[in-house]
Amino acid sequence: MKFAVLVFPGSNCDLDMYHAVEDTVQQPVDYVWHTATDLSAYDAILVPGGFSYGDYLRCGAIAQFAPVMEEVRKAAEAGKFVLGVCNGFQILTEAGLLPGALIRNNSLKFRCHPVDLVVENNKTAFTNDYAPGETVRIPIAHGEGNYYVDEQTLLTLKANNQIVFRYAGENPNGSTDNIAGVSNERGNVVGMMPHPExxxxxxxxxxxxxxxxxxxxxxxxxxxxxxxVHGAQAQSERV
Amino acid sequence: MKAKVYVTIKENVLDPQGNAVQGALHSLGFGEVSKVRIGKFMEVELATSDRAQAEQQLKSMCEKLLANTVVEDYRFELEG
Incomplete structure (x- = not known):
């Protein structure tokens, strides 16, 4: 299985993400620059945290139009696995690959500490190794992680089981319904504010x-x- | 042609910055302040004199990039 870690100007969790892949699953992984126009070689695309394009205008607002994002969109549509963490989550919501938006923490503070999360959906591509309802400890580090969706969308998220993680204790940012991470309907695209890497x-x-x-x-x-997956056999031989 | 673009946080979305500024105004003695909302103001210059075209372009810019319509509203004024 081949992983891509996207790198935008201002990404700063790309190295952690890269090494997390090497250290956990020992699979091939590449850094892929934001100007790349072909992601066909990759099975999973990881969008790391940081401050892409300086967070100018809004977090992820500029990054959503980087050339590589068109490829991420294609990969998501093809059912490939896409994970956005922190700024990566913000980019995926701005790009419309995940519902909602991330706004300023209600405390107005940058919160950087471990949090307890409840695994709400262990059926996604990125959470099948967790038990349903399990509590896990993963750090957050963000100033704009306050997940917002309108009431109608929240109902849809619940109905489709798209809420992947919720904050177990105190809500660190004021997010709607204590949401820490969501998926798309198919469950192949996941975004979350905490940093598993x-x-x-x-x-x-x-x-x-x-x-x-x-x-x-x-x-x-x-x-x-x-x-x-078409051609997956050939790919698995390379694994 | 010059445009003024205003991007504001939707009414039903919390504006923690606005609330903090409201609190600061209260502590300065401006007790009559009942609400503060913080938004963005942008000046965009367009190399066109076609007003209709400019409006269409600005709408598209706002929808695509300048505002995130999940949480923000926008409006713009054209000068000249």
Missing amino acids: RAVKELLGSKDGARMFTSVLNAFLSRVNSGA
């Missing part, structure tokens, strides 16, 4: 984030085994 070893304070990576490898392998 910063929680892959006990030495880092938690290894609860590691299973996001093992989950997506599971999802990929089960697809390959069921032959659901």
Whole structure:
């Protein structure tokens, strides 16, 4: 299975994401610059945190139009696995690949500390290695992580089981319904404010984030085994 | 042709910055301030004299980039 870690000007969690892939699932991974126009070689696309384009105008507003985003859109439509973390989540919502928007924390403070999350949906490509309702500890680091959706969209998210993570304790940013992460309807695109790539070893304070990576490898392998992906067999031989 | 673009947070969306500024105004003695909402103001210059075309372009710019219509409203004024 081949991973891409997108790099925008101002990304700063790209190295963590890259090493998290190497350390958790030992699969090939590349940095892919925002100007790339072909992602066909990759099975999973990881959009890391940071401050793409300086967060000018709004977080993710400029990044959504980077050339690589057209490819991310195609990959998502093709059912490939896409994960956006923090600024990556903001970019995916701005791009319309995930519902809602992320606005300023209600405290107006940049919050940077571990949080407890409840796994609300363990059926997505990135959460199948967690137990439903399990509490996991993963750090947050954001000033604009206050997830907003209108009431109608919230009902849709609930009906489709698109709420992936909720904050278990205190809500650190004022997000709607304590939401920390959501998926698209198909469950192949997931976005979240907490940083699983910063929680892959006990030495880092938690290894609860590691299973996001093992989950997506599971999802990929089960697809390959069921032959659901064209050319997947050839790809699995390269794994 | 010059346009003034105003992007404001939707009425039903919380504006924590506006609330903080309201609190600061209260502590300065401006107790009559009942609400503050913070938005963005942009000046956009367009190399066209076709008003209809400019309006159409601005609408498209706002929808695509200048505002996030999930949480923001926009309006614009054309000068000249």
